[in-house]
Amino acid sequence: MNKKAFNFKDFMINYGVILIIVILVIFTGIKSPKFLSSSNLLNLLLNMSARLVIALGIAGCVITAGCDLSAGRIIGLGGCLAGILLQKADYANRFIEGGQPMNIFLAAIIVMLVCACFGAVTGSFIAFLSVPPFISTLAMMEIVYGLNLLVTNATPLGGYVKAYTDLASGRFLMIPYLVWIAIFIGVVSWFIFNMTRHGKYMYAIGANPQAAEVAGVPVKLTMVMIYAKAAAFYGLAGFMLGAKSGGASVNLGLGYEMEAIAACTIGGVSVTGGRGKVSSAVIGVAVFEFLKAALQFLGVNANAQWIALGVIIYIAISLDIRKYVAKK
Amino acid sequence: MAEYYLELKGVSKSFPGVKALDNVSLSVRPGTVHALMGENGAGKSTLMKCLFGIYKMDAGEVYINGQKVTINNPDEAMKMGIAMVHQELQPVLPRSVAENMYLGRFPTRNYGPLKVIDHKKMYEDTTRWLKEVGMDFDPKAPLSTLSIGQMQSIEIAKAVSHEAKVIIFDEPTSSLSEKEVDVLFRIMNDLRSRGVAMIYISHKMDEIKKISDDITIMRDGTYVGTWPAAEMTTDQIIARMVGRELTNVYPDHPCKPGEVILECRNVSSIHEKSFQDCSFKVKKGEIVGFGGLVGAQRTELMEAIFGMRGIKSGEVIINGQKVETKNPRRAMNAGEGLITEDRRGNGILGCLSIKDNVGISVYDKNLKAGFVLDHGKIGQIVSDSIDKLRIKTPNAQEAIANLSGGNQQKVIIARWLANDPDVLIMDEPTRGIDVGAKHEIYEIMVQLQQQGKAIIMISSEMAELLGMSDRIYVMCNGHIRGEITEPKDMTQEKVMHYATMF
Numbered sequence: 112m113n114k115k116a117f118n119f120k121d122f123m124i125n126y127g128v129i130l131i132i133v134i135l136v137i138f139t140g141i142k143s144p145k146f147l148s149s150s151n152l153l154n155l156l157l158n159m160s161a162r163l164v165i166a167l168g169i170a171g172c173v174i175t176a177g178c179d180l181s182a183g184r185i186i187g188l189g190g191c192l193a194g195i196l197l198q199k200a201d202y203a204n205r206f207i208e209g210g211q212p213m214n215i216f217l218a219a220i221i222v223m224l225v226c227a228c229f230g231a232v233t234g235s236f237i238a239f240l241s242v243p244p245f246i247s248t249l250a251m252m253e254i255v256y257g258l259n260l261l262v263t264n265a266t267p268l269g270g271y272v273k274a275y276t277d278l279a280s281g282r283f284l285m286i287p288y289l290v291w292i293a294i295f296i297g298v299v300s301w302f303i304f305n306m307t308r309h310g311k312y313m314y315a316i317g318a319n320p321q322a323a324e325v326a327g328v329p330v331k332l333t334m335v336m337i338y339a340k341a342a343a344f345y346g347l348a349g350f351m352l353g354a355k356s357g358g359a360s361v362n363l364g365l366g367y368e369m370e371a372i373a374a375c376t377i378g379g380v381s382v383t384g385g386r387g388k389v390s391s392a393v394i395g396v397a398v399f400e401f402l403k404a405a406l407q408f409l410g411v412n413a414n415a416q417w418i419a420l421g422v423i424i425y426i427a428i429s430l431d432i433r434k435y436v437a438k439k
Numbered sequence: 440m441a442e443y444y445l446e447l448k449g450v451s452k453s454f455p456g457v458k459a460l461d462n463v464s465l466s467v468r469p470g471t472v473h474a475l476m477g478e479n480g481a482g483k484s485t486l487m488k489c490l491f492g493i494y495k496m497d498a499g500e501v502y503i504n505g506q507k508v509t510i511n512n513p514d515e516a517m518k519m520g521i522a523m524v525h526q527e528l529q530p531v532l533p534r535s536v537a538e539n540m541y542l543g544r545f546p547t548r549n550y551g552p553l554k555v556i557d558h559k560k561m562y563e564d565t566t567r568w569l570k571e572v573g574m575d576f577d578p579k580a581p582l583s584t585l586s587i588g589q590m591q592s593i594e595i596a597k598a599v600s601h602e603a604k605v606i607i608f609d610e611p612t613s614s615l616s617e618k619e620v621d622v623l624f625r626i627m628n629d630l631r632s633r634g635v636a637m638i639y640i641s642h643k644m645d646e647i648k649k650i651s652d653d654i655t656i657m658r659d660g661t662y663v664g665t666w667p668a669a670e671m672t673t674d675q676i677i678a679r680m681v682g683r684e685l686t687n688v689y690p691d692h693p694c695k696p697g698e699v700i701l702e703c704r705n706v707s708s709i710h711e712k713s714f715q716d717c718s719f720k721v722k723k724g725e726i727v728g729f730g731g732l733v734g735a736q737r738t739e740l741m742e743a744i745f746g747m748r749g750i751k752s753g754e755v756i757i758n759g760q761k762v763e764t765k766n767p768r769r770a771m772n773a774g775e776g777l778i779t780e781d782r783r784g785n786g787i788l789g790c791l792s793i794k795d796n797v798g799i800s801v802y803d804k805n806l807k808a809g810f811v812l813d814h815g816k817i818g819q820i821v822s823d824s825i826d827k828l829r830i831k832t833p834n835a836q837e838a839i840a841n842l843s844g845g846n847q848q849k850v851i852i853a854r855w856l857a858n859d860p861d862v863l864i865m866d867e868p869t870r871g872i873d874v875g876a877k878h879e880i881y882e883i884m885v886q887l888q889q890q891g892k893a894i895i896m897i898s899s900e901m902a903e904l905l906g907m908s909d910r911i912y913v914m915c916n917g918h919i920r921g922e923i924t925e926p927k928d929m930t931q932e933k934v935m936h937y938a939t940m941f
Contacts, residue, residue, distance in 0.1 A: 306811050308802045314791060315799055321785035325747065326799045326854065327771035385790040 128377055128427045132398045132405075139405040146408045153287065157279065159400050160293035161351040165364075165371040166378075166392040167300045168344030171337040173375050174317045176384030177237065177244030179338065181251040182345045182371060185229060186364025188259045189222045189349025193275075194268030194359040196221065202270030206263075212272045222350050223343040229255055230342025234335035248338075252368075259361045267360040271353070278354040289351050296344065301389040303340075313337055318385030373420070374399045377427040398423070441505035444469040444636040445521075445605050450499030452489055459485045460496075463662045465655055467605065470634040472627060474641065474651035474668065478680055478935070479733050479899040482660040483640050487607050491516045491523055503605075522598030523607040530582050530590055537565040537578035540597050568600040569593070572626050588619030595626055606630065607638045612646060613734050624650055642732050643941050644673045656680055674932075677939070681901065681931035688878065689906035692885040696909070697723030700893045701775075701862045703744060706753030714740040714917045717753070721862060721893045726884060728908025729897045730934045735914040737897045738780055741864050745777040746770040758861065771800065776855035780866035780897070782844070786851050789840040793832055794821045796839045796850050800858040824853035828883060845876025852883060863887065864895040869903065881907060905929050913937035 123130070140147040165182055172179045195206045196218040213221075229251060236247040278288045304310040312333045315323040324330045345364070353359040378395025380387030402423060406416045443466040452460040460482045467473045475483050489496040492510040501508050503519055510516045513523075530539050538545075538561075546561050547554040565578035574592050582590060591611055598606045608627075612620050627637060627650060639651055647654065647668065654671055656663040656679045663679050701721040708714045714736040721727045729737045742748045744755055746764040755762045762773040770777075779785050788796050798817045805813040805820075821835050828849045832842060839850055848868065855863055868884070869877040884894055884907065898904040904911060911923040913934055921937035923929050 306814075308806075308810075308812065311795065311799065311802060311812070314795065315788050318788035318791045319785070322788050323799070325745075325767050325777060325779055325785045326788070327768045327858075328799065329768055381790075385788070 124430050124433050127430055128398060128423065129394065131423075131426075132401055135405050136401055139408050143408045146405065151404070155400055155404055156290050157287055157355065158404075159396050160287075160289040161348040161355070162367070162371065162374065162400065163293045163393060163396045164296050164344050164348040164351065165367055166374045166396050167296055167389065168341035168348075169368065169371045170300075170375050170380050170387055170389075170392045171313055171341050172244060172248075173372060173380045173382060174313055174384060174387045175320075175334065175337060176317055176382070177337075178248065178368075178372055179233075179341055180245065180248040180368055181229070181233060181255060182248075182341070182368035183364045183366055184252045184255040184259070185226050185342050185345040186349040186352065186367055187359075187361050188229075188255050189226050189346030190353040190359035190363040191259055191263050191268060191349075191361065192222050192225060192346070193218055193350040193353045194271065195263075197272050197275045197353075198268065198270050199272050204266075204270065206268060212275075215272075215274050215278070218275075219347060219350050222346045226346030226349075227339045227343040230345075231335055231339040233342070234338030237338065238331035238334035256361065263361055265361055267358055268353075269358040271357055275354050276357050278351070279357075289355060292347070292351060296347070297389055297393065300392075304389055309333060309336060314385055316384075370399060371396075373424045373427075376431060377423065379431065381431055382428065383432070441502075443467060443502075444504055445638075446500075446502040447486070447490060448500045448502070450486060450489055451497045452485055452494060453497055458660055460489065460660045463499075463657065463660070465638075465662075466665070467636040467638060468653070469604070469636050470631050471652035472631060472637045472639050472650050474639045474647045474654045475657065476640075476642075476647065476654060476676060476680060477657035477663075478901060480659075481657040481680070483657055484609060485660075486657070487523065487609060487638070487640070491521065491607070517601055517603075520602060520604040521607070522601055522603035522605070523609065524591060524594045524598065524611055525609055530593075532583040533581055535579050535581055536569075536576055536585070536593060537561045539582050540565050540568065540578075540593060540600065564600070565596075568596045571599050572596045573622075573629070586619070588615045588622065591615070591619075591623065592626065595623075599630070603635065605636045605638070607640070609640045610642070610734075611639075612641060612643060620646070642939055644676065644939050645941070647676070648673070658682065673939075677932055677935045681935055689903075690878075690882050690885045692726065692888055692907070692909070694725060694888070694909035696725045697891060700758060701744075701895075702754075702756040704754040704756070706740070706743065706755065707751050708736075708739060708743060708917070709749035709751045712917070713748075714743070714914075717914075717917075717919050719912050719919060719922070721895055723861075723893050724888055724891045725909045726888050726894045726896055726907055728904045728911040729895065729914060730901075730904045730911055731899075731914035731938045733899060735938065736917040737914050738866055739917075740914070741777065741866055741895065741897060742779075744770070745775055745864060747777075771858065771860070774861035776800075776858060776860035776863045778848070778851050778855065778863070778865045778868060780870065782847060782851065782871070787839045787847055790838055792836045793825070793830070793839055793842075793850055794818065794835040797821045797824055797853045797857055800854050804858075820857050821853075824857060828853050828856075829879065843873070843876070845872040845879070848872055848876070848880060849883075852880070856887075860892075862893045862895065864897075866897045867899060868896060869898075869900070901931050901934065904934065905931065915940050 145151060165186065169179050169182055196213040197215060198205050198212060200211050233247050233251040236242040237244050281288050283291060312328045315326065315328050316330055316333060320330060349364055352363055374395035375387065375392055376382055377398050378391035380391045402419065403416060406419055445467040447465040450460050450463045463486055477483050485494065488494045490501065492512040492515055501510060508519060510519065531542065541561050546557045548557045562578045569576055572592055572595055574596065611623060615623065630637060641647060651668045653665055654668050655665040658680060699720050700723050704718050706717045717740055731737050739748060743750050744764060746766045746769055750764065755764050757773050764770050798821060801817065801820060802812060805816045807813050825832065825835060830846050830849045832846065839847055869880055888894055896907060911929060912919050913921045915938050920940040923933060
């Protein structure tokens with residue numbers, strides 16, 4: 112009897128949040144069948160795609176017991192940069208007059224590389240000058256925002272080439288291209304986390320940075336790479352969000368860093384470091400998006416939804432900490 | 440007044456697996472300095488922590504001025520007039536001298552229900568107490584602007600301000616300059632004339648002779664005896680500190696040394712107080728012991744050779760090649776391995792699996808296409824080491840944090856063996872490990888030695904040092920004070936002799 116109760120408790124600690132969401136989804140599905148319609152589910156997937164890419168980037172930072180506040184602003188920069196590169200040649204308010212739109216793959220790569228440079232700077236401050244991640248990424252958040260304002264003159268961008276906006280509307284095997292991009296990034300992340308030295312070093316640093324260094328891990332280089340890679344992902348997410356909304360402004364992605372950190376934690380990326388998988392980010396993002404959508408379908412006051420999100424974060428993080436710390 | 444101001448009778452204290460104190464007594468006369476001596480781990484600090492209420496004693500009685508008392512926590516100890524000047528000071532560096540003196544007992548002025556700190560009174564009182572011990576600092580100065588010796592005198596002033604009748608000094612001079620020691624002794628002499636009973640823990644023989652009235656010696660958690668300081672010679676003190684029977688529980692390890700594999704020439708730390716001018720050689724097929732008291736800078740020296748600490752001057756030569764030990768990764772690639780003393784702090788990757796903990800050192804050597812980890816080969820290496828080192832675990836996926844200390848240590852050893860180092864440095868390899876696992880680790884060390892590996896072992900356990908080493912260097916105060924090469928010279932007395940050459 113006792114053993115059974117104990118198992119139940121363990122189960123709740125591990126899967127409590129997911130269980131709540133599953134119940135909520137079923138409940139919403141019964142009350143409003145449209146919630147589980149294929150068009151709504153596809154829409155949910157579309158919403159999840161960019162957020163998953165962001166979460167996968169930030170997961171690396173969280174696994175090393177860090178965080179990244181600059182994510183939202185880098186998304187904005189990535190979105191604007193992609194917009195500048197991919198406006199129609201004959202668009203009236205073209206940012207660069209008389210220019211030609213770029214190939215979208217090339218544009219995506221340029222956006223990712225530029226953003227990666229900013230991430231590398233953030234990471235260098237963290238690795239070489241021991242600036243805490245919170246502060247280092249806070250500083251970069253402000254810098255990137257300022258640069259983006261200067262570059263775009265705070266004017267929203269639009270008039271994108273069709274090939275770019277098609278990423279959101281076009282489908283392959285019934286599934287939008289943007290979702291395929293997210294799946295691709297998920298596979299790449301899984302490969303990096305599990306099949307490369309970089310991934311193993313990342314977990315080692317998260318578990319115990321001093322021990323990792325003694326074990327011969329190039330701690331500093333790994334940290335720089337983690338933040339650079341994360342920023343490249345944010346850039347790509349900005350690129351994706353731009354395609355989805357057909358335009359971009361400096362405020363694109365504002366606040367997404369908090370959602371991504373929360374999603375990672377809900378999925379099981381431990382804020383104490385060393386733990387977290389690609390599936391954690393997927394689950395976390397899904398939980399977040401389903402929760403938001405379900406509340407909307409249930410007609411919960413839009414302002415009150417924020418409270419629900421906050422409550423879920425509290426529950427998730429309390430349970431997460433319970434899993435690892437309370438055992439000692 | 441009773442003859443002894445403070446008496447401890449029949450104190451015993453056990454920790455899981457160890458009897459730290461066994462029926463220890465200590466009697467301190469008022470107005471005297473009572474030296475408490477013993478090797479590393481003799482139980483001096485444990486005894487003081489029991490007196491101070493930090494540990495709860497299993498058995499034993501405490502008498503103050505003839506009255507039996509019980510002390511449950513440091514707060515009660517202070518109220519009974521007992522103060523401790525700690526070995527490692529724990530001050531709040533950015534705050535002022537006065538705030539540190541009055542931390543936790545700030546003088547306040549009451550405005551109805553509102554309590555406001557009375558800064559004026561705090562600064563005045565601080566100045567007054569500092570004068571009492573012959574010191575004159577600005578009470579508003581941040582503590583960080585003071586030297587360690589000056590911080591210590593503030594600790595003493597704090598003790599005096601408590602009107603302490605018993606003051607415990609736990610290795611107070613370990614980080615003091617000679618001048619600061621003189622100041623400390625002047626204060627102590629002053630306290631003596633005021634009838635304060637002082638307990639003085641130190642390893643420095645000349646200081647003991649200079650300041651103390653009585654000497655109590657402890658060994659392996661037991662009470663050896665108490666003598667008037669004037670009647671004891673240094674040799675007599677050492678003989679009584681080490682006079683135990685050594686039982687041979689160590690595996691045989693006939694030594695056939697090969698060529699020199701590691702040589703350090705005049706290696707000095709970037710910190711003046713740390714190791715200086717250390718030169719030594721290690722040959723293949725040798726277990727080289729490093730003996731010394733806690734604080735002799737052995738760990739610091741080894742960590743510097745492994746690239747964890749800065750070296751100002753000197754050379755580290757491995758296999759005839761000068762090595763730039765800039766970071767552990769370079770040291771590792773040069774053929775070194777280090778099993779650190781602080782397993783939890785910088786040894787294990789706690790939440791990761793055994794596989795990840797062992798594999799971390801061999802990823803570079805097990806790649807497919809230059810960048811994809813060869814999990815098959817790595818898994819094989821890991822399961823081989825689990826078998827070879829007899830690591831007790833359900834499987835290789837188990838988190839290392841769930842293993843016992845001995846098995847954790849074996850995993851760390853496996854990590855380095857997987858990388859096949861030329862020199863393996865083991866810092867206190869059996870600390871916090873039960874007897875059975877200890878013996879297994881000794882056997883692993885002997886196997887490696889027989890295979891021609893070079894091992895450096897730092898050990899603060901005299902028996903282990905003498906039992907396992909083929910050659911011994913003894914350090915004291917950052918310098919290598921002696922080398923013992925002949926088995927017949929490997930005695931406790933000889934090691935202690937070098938270890939106390941301050």
